Amino acid sequence: xxxxxxxxxxxxxxxxxxxxxxxxxxxxxxxxxxxxxxxxxxxxxxxxxxxxxxxxxxxxxxxxxxxxxxxxxxxxxxxxxxxxxxxxxxxxxxxxxxxxxxxxxxxxxxxxxxxxxxxxxxxxxxxxxxxxxxxxxxxxxxxxxxxxxxxxxxxxxxxxxxxxxxxxxxxxxxxxxxxxxxxxxxxxxxxxxxxxxxxxxxxxxxxxxxxxxxxxxxxxxxxxxxxxxxxxxxxxxxxxxxxxxxxxxxxxxxxxxxxxxxxxxxxxxxxxxxxxxxxxxxxxxxxxxxxxxxxxxxx
Amino acid sequence: xxxxxxxxxxxxxxxxxxxxxxxxxxxxxxxxxxxxxxxxxxxxxxxxxxxxxxxxxxxxxxxxxxxxxxxxxxxxxxxxxxxxxxxxxxxxxxxxxxxxxxxxxxxxxxxxxxxxxxxxxxxxxxxxxxxxxxxxxxxxxxxxxxxxxxxxxxxxxxxxxxxxxxxxxxxxxxxxxxxxxxxxxxxxxxxxxxxxxxxxxxxxxxxxxxxxxxxxxxxxxxxxxxxxxxx
Numbered sequence: 001x002x003x004x005x006x007x008x009x010x011x012x013x014x015x016x017x018x019x020x021x022x023x024x025x026x027x028x029x030x031x032x033x034x035x036x037x038x039x040x041x042x043x044x045x046x047x048x049x050x051x052x053x054x055x056x057x058x059x060x061x062x063x064x065x066x067x068x069x070x071x072x073x074x075x076x077x078x079x080x081x082x083x084x085x086x087x088x089x090x091x092x093x094x095x096x097x098x099x100x101x102x103x104x105x106x107x108x109x110x111x112x113x114x115x116x117x118x119x120x121x122x123x124x125x126x127x128x129x130x131x132x133x134x135x136x137x138x139x140x141x142x143x144x145x146x147x148x149x150x151x152x153x154x155x156x157x158x159x160x161x162x163x164x165x166x167x168x169x170x171x172x173x174x175x176x177x178x179x180x181x182x183x184x185x186x187x188x189x190x191x192x193x194x195x196x197x198x199x200x201x202x203x204x205x206x207x208x209x210x211x212x213x214x215x216x217x218x219x220x221x222x223x224x225x226x227x228x229x230x231x232x233x234x235x236x237x238x239x240x241x242x243x244x245x246x247x248x249x250x251x252x253x254x255x256x257x258x259x260x261x262x263x264x265x266x267x268x269x270x271x272x273x274x275x276x277x278x279x280x281x282x283x284x285x286x287x288x289x290x291x292x293x294x295x296x297x298x299x
Numbered sequence: 300x301x302x303x304x305x306x307x308x309x310x311x312x313x314x315x316x317x318x319x320x321x322x323x324x325x326x327x328x329x330x331x332x333x334x335x336x337x338x339x340x341x342x343x344x345x346x347x348x349x350x351x352x353x354x355x356x357x358x359x360x361x362x363x364x365x366x367x368x369x370x371x372x373x374x375x376x377x378x379x380x381x382x383x384x385x386x387x388x389x390x391x392x393x394x395x396x397x398x399x400x401x402x403x404x405x406x407x408x409x410x411x412x413x414x415x416x417x418x419x420x421x422x423x424x425x426x427x428x429x430x431x432x433x434x435x436x437x438x439x440x441x442x443x444x445x446x447x448x449x450x451x452x453x454x455x456x457x458x459x460x461x462x463x464x465x466x467x468x469x470x471x472x473x474x475x476x477x478x479x480x481x482x483x484x485x486x487x488x489x490x491x492x493x494x495x496x497x498x499x500x501x502x503x504x505x506x507x508x509x510x511x512x513x514x515x516x517x518x519x520x521x522x523x524x525x526x527x528x529x530x
Binding site for chain 2: 004206209213
């Protein structure tokens with residue numbers, strides 16, 4: 001093993017030893033870091049799930065294209081061809097008979113439908129565009145309206161816009177929370193390392209006087225910051241996982257009442273690794289700044 | 300090996316600790332640095348160990364001008380020096396062995412080799428079988444031996460010792476000085492600062508004297524004293 005690698009290994013072991021030396025303090029620090037990372041993570045997951053929920057639900061980000069009552073098979077085929085050629089997403093044809101049956105099936109509508117002299121409903125296409133941006137949806141709606149035998153195009157653009165704005169706002173809030181709590185994590189690590197340097201001032205002074213480089217002294221502190229941050233990240237994933245585990249059946253029950261099968265999306269292995277990496281990076285940053293500032297006084 | 304030219308050290312409050320100090324120590328020499336408390340011995344020691352920088356003048360050790368040394372280069376200079384501090388600077392929460400292993404860990408010695416060298420250094424200063432002891436359990440003389448073991452474990456070419464016999468009884472002081480002489484015998488350059496003129500051996504090799512920050516060299520021991528000591 002090279003000297004460089006051996007010294008890194010020794011620094012890593014030293015960092016682990018420091019964590020284990022004061023288990024209660026370490027645990028509390030990890031919890032604080034974990035909670036700091038939990039809030040933005042949970043917020044991000046919430047936004048992600050809302051996007052998924054609305055993306056999967058009927059009526060949202062969908063365009064209904066109603067044909068005129070006299071549209072025949074040829075016109076219907078023509079529109080199908082155009083939709084296919086346009087590659088604009090998924091679409092489904094709803095024949096006027098099928099629409100009437102659905103209306104009849106709706107609660108309290110059977111008698112009303114039975115009293116009608118003829119089927120008043122038109123044939124329709126329900127299009128779920130692959131693009132979900134409000135501007136793009138409006139452009140598509142305008143295009144559909146220009147096609148032959150299209151009597152009406154329905155896009156609840158106001159709702160989509162409102163929802164999109166809410167999502168953007170949510171994302172911004174989560175981002176700000178993330179920055180805020182990242183700064184908190186850096187500050188926590190900065191202070192932990194400052195206290196460690198104070199507690200080990202004698203050892204650091206001696207090491208410096210007998211030939212220890214700045215890198216040698218800083219290395220265990222950097223590893224400590226990284227380790228604490230990474231474990232804090234894992235602690236956050238655990239907290240989020242527990243929260244989602246509790247919420248999942250309730251959300252599933254709620255969405256079923258709205259006629260949708262939706263399961264909350266939790267954290268995947270990639271997210272866990274990402275959170276641990278982010279925690280480690282922020283912990284390292286706090287340790288690096290702290291070591292840089294507080295080790296200057298040693299000759 | 301060590302050359303000081305016109306070295307002056309002035310502290311911010313205006314006190315001049317050293318004034319135009321010049322001397323040269325060649326390889327393998329053993330030199331005593333004497334002077335009463337406050338004469339500037341510790342200041343010179345700090346300048347030689349690159350703990351402080353001279354206000355003017357230059358110090359060259361092994362061809363390296365300390366005034367031009369960057370902060371990052373200082374540790375590499377110190378690794379070539381065996382430094383003994385007046386307050387010993389032992390780590391009291393670590394065992395005797397761990398104290399001696401520290402300089403080896405710093406330079407990145409493989410653990411097995413480091414252990415062998417640390418044990419050899421402890422044996423050389425007369426502290427075998429005390430590896431697992433904490434320094435607090437050692438006597439003053441033993442603590443000084445431990446400090447010497449730590450200073451020499453990296454086999455430095457130069458030993459700088461600041462008051463190594465302070466607070467020791469005569470017998471322990473004698474033993475400590477004998478250890479330094481043994482190192483000098485194998486070619487190590489030794490500069491030993493002491494405020495106690497009685498600790499100077501009769502067969503003293505060379506004595507530099509600091510007084511009010513000014514340096515002078517004492518004449519060699521008179522032939523009668525040498526002859527007396529020899530009989």
